[in-house]
Amino acid sequence: MSSNQLIKGTLQTIILKLLKDNKQMYGYEITQKVKGTTSGEIMLTEGALYPALHKLESDGLLVTHTEIVDNRVRKYYALTEKGGKEVTSKIEEAQNFIEQLNLLLNLKPGLQ
Amino acid sequence: MIITQQQSKNLRQYLSEVFSYRETITEIYDHIISALEQYEGDLPFQDAVNNIIKVDFGGQDNLVDLEKRFKSAASHEIRSQIWSAFSKNIKSWGVLLGLTLLIISFNHRALFMNKQFIFGILMAVGFGAFLLNGLRTFRSGYLYGMEKNSIKDRILTEVTAIPMRLVLVIILLNTATGSNILKDLSPNVQYVGTIVLYTTVSTFLLSYYQCFNKEYSLKVTDN
Numbered sequence: 001m002s003s004n005q006l007i008k009g010t011l012q013t014i015i016l017k018l019l020k021d022n023k024q025m026y027g028y029e030i031t032q033k034v035k036g037t038t039s040g041e042i043m044l045t046e047g048a049l050y051p052a053l054h055k056l057e058s059d060g061l062l063v064t065h066t067e068i069v070d071n072r073v074r075k076y077y078a079l080t081e082k083g084g085k086e087v088t089s090k091i092e093e094a095q096n097f098i099e100q101l102n103l104l105l106n107l108k109p110g111l112q
Numbered sequence: 113m114i115i116t117q118q119q120s121k122n123l124r125q126y127l128s129e130v131f132s133y134r135e136t137i138t139e140i141y142d143h144i145i146s147a148l149e150q151y152e153g154d155l156p157f158q159d160a161v162n163n164i165i166k167v168d169f170g171g172q173d174n175l176v177d178l179e180k181r182f183k184s185a186a187s188h189e190i191r192s193q194i195w196s197a198f199s200k201n202i203k204s205w206g207v208l209l210g211l212t213l214l215i216i217s218f219n220h221r222a223l224f225m226n227k228q229f230i231f232g233i234l235m236a237v238g239f240g241a242f243l244l245n246g247l248r249t250f251r252s253g254y255l256y257g258m259e260k261n262s263i264k265d266r267i268l269t270e271v272t273a274i275p276m277r278l279v280l281v282i283i284l285l286n287t288a289t290g291s292n293i294l295k296d297l298s299p300n301v302q303y304v305g306t307i308v309l310y311t312t313v314s315t316f317l318l319s320y321y322q323c324f325n326k327e328y329s330l331k332v333t334d335n
Contacts (some may be wrong), residue, residue, distance in 0.1 A: 028146040031168065047169040051181045052138065058189035060196075066138075068289060072145060073138040 007042060013094045016061065016079065016087040024065075024078040027053065053077055061086050080093045113151045113160065120145065123161060133263040135186070136179045143168065155266060186263045190323070194271060197319035202311075205267045210311040214304075230306060238276055242315050244317060245272045248324045259279065268324055274316065 007014075013069035018033055019025060022081045022108070030053075031044045066075050079087065123144060127137045145202060147164045148157075155163060169175055248268060297305070 026145045026146075028199065032150075045167055045170070047174045047178050050178055051185075054182045054189075055186035058185040058192070060189075060192065069142075072142055074142050075135075075139050 007044070008048065011044070011048060012056060013087075013090040015052060015056060015077075016083060016090055019062070019077060019079045020084065020087045024076045026074050026076050030077075051083075056083070079088055113148050113157070115145065115148055115157070119157045126161075130175050131179050132260055133179060133183070134265075135263050136175075136182055140169070140175065140178075182262050187267050190264060190267045190271065193323050194319055198316055201315045201319050201322075206311050206315040209314060210307055213307050213310060217307070222301070225299065225303055225306065233310060234313075237317070240317055241272050241276060241320075242320055244324075245269060251324075264324075268320075271297050271320060 014034065016032065018030055022033070031049060035043050040045060053062065057064055057077070060080055062077045063080045063083075064075050064077055065075050068074070124137070126139055127141050127144075131137045131140070144164050146158060147168065151160055151164075153160070156273060165172060165175065169178065217223075245268075249265065
């Protein structure tokens with residue numbers, strides 16, 4: 001299982017990307033999607049997800065709405081227009097960082 | 113795992129004891145129930161719940177911390193939502209209302225600047241804020257059917273107090289000192305100031321209504 005410290009820095013990017021691809025999702029669904037996509041290698045544990053969702057919501061990148069599903073209230077998150085624009089730059093930023101990290105840690109041969 | 117009604121009720125009761133606000137209860141309750149529904153292990157209900165709380169949330173202490181952080185984020189969000197709606201409305205509806213009021217009332221400025229009239233309007237604004245607050249409380253309680261307070265209710269109640277503070281300022285201006293300050297202003301400035309005041313307060317109440325109306329809109333989905 002990957003370290004939570006490593007995930008923390010990219011959690012917002014992961015959430016934004018998932019919501020870009022899935023239109024709207026609720027908290028538990030996001031944890032399961034991350035777990036499923038990474039075959040259980042990355043798990044959003046120890047309550048890291050909800051503070052990140054609430055922060056993104058308060059920053060205006062996400063919007064929420066509630067639905068009654070199976071007699072319980074479910075809160076869905078979706079990207080705002082601002083969030084839609086932010087996701088592209090966040091992904092570029094993450095990709096750039098991964099490339100630099102590769103160079104620093106010599107995980108793959110340099111391109112030059 | 114199949115969850116019985118009693119187990120579901122016990123879980124909600126437990127979360128009501130841990131959390132102070134409705135939003136955190138409903139969101140964490142949905143998370144735990146969803147996780148339990150997917151759970152295929154042999155643990156009994158209570159142990160399975162404890163395990164989910166430990167793994168997904170880092171234990172009960174983290175749940176309390178989660179609510180504190182949510183409250184802080186919600187406060188920031190609501191204020192920025194209302195401010196954003198207000199800025200947008202003042203540029204469209206506000207300008208239109210202000211200009212309409214100016215055109216309609218320009219030939220009746222004396223009547224318009226009548227103290228009793230101004231008080232009447234401001235009292236109506238105060239009553240409007242009171243009604244909107246009641247409507248919001250009713251709708252939130254009716255839709256969620258819970259007794260716990262909402263983080264957003266509390267913050268929104270504080271927000272509704274803003275126009276009431278404005279009314280208070282006007283009442284203070286009605287005192288001898290306040291009247292002296294107003295005397296120094298020309299009637300035209302007072303008149304335009306009053307129009308701006310009506311426009312601002314009405315726009316604020318409209319923005320407030322839009323924000324909580326959107327917040328409490330619900331869709332029912334049966335899976």
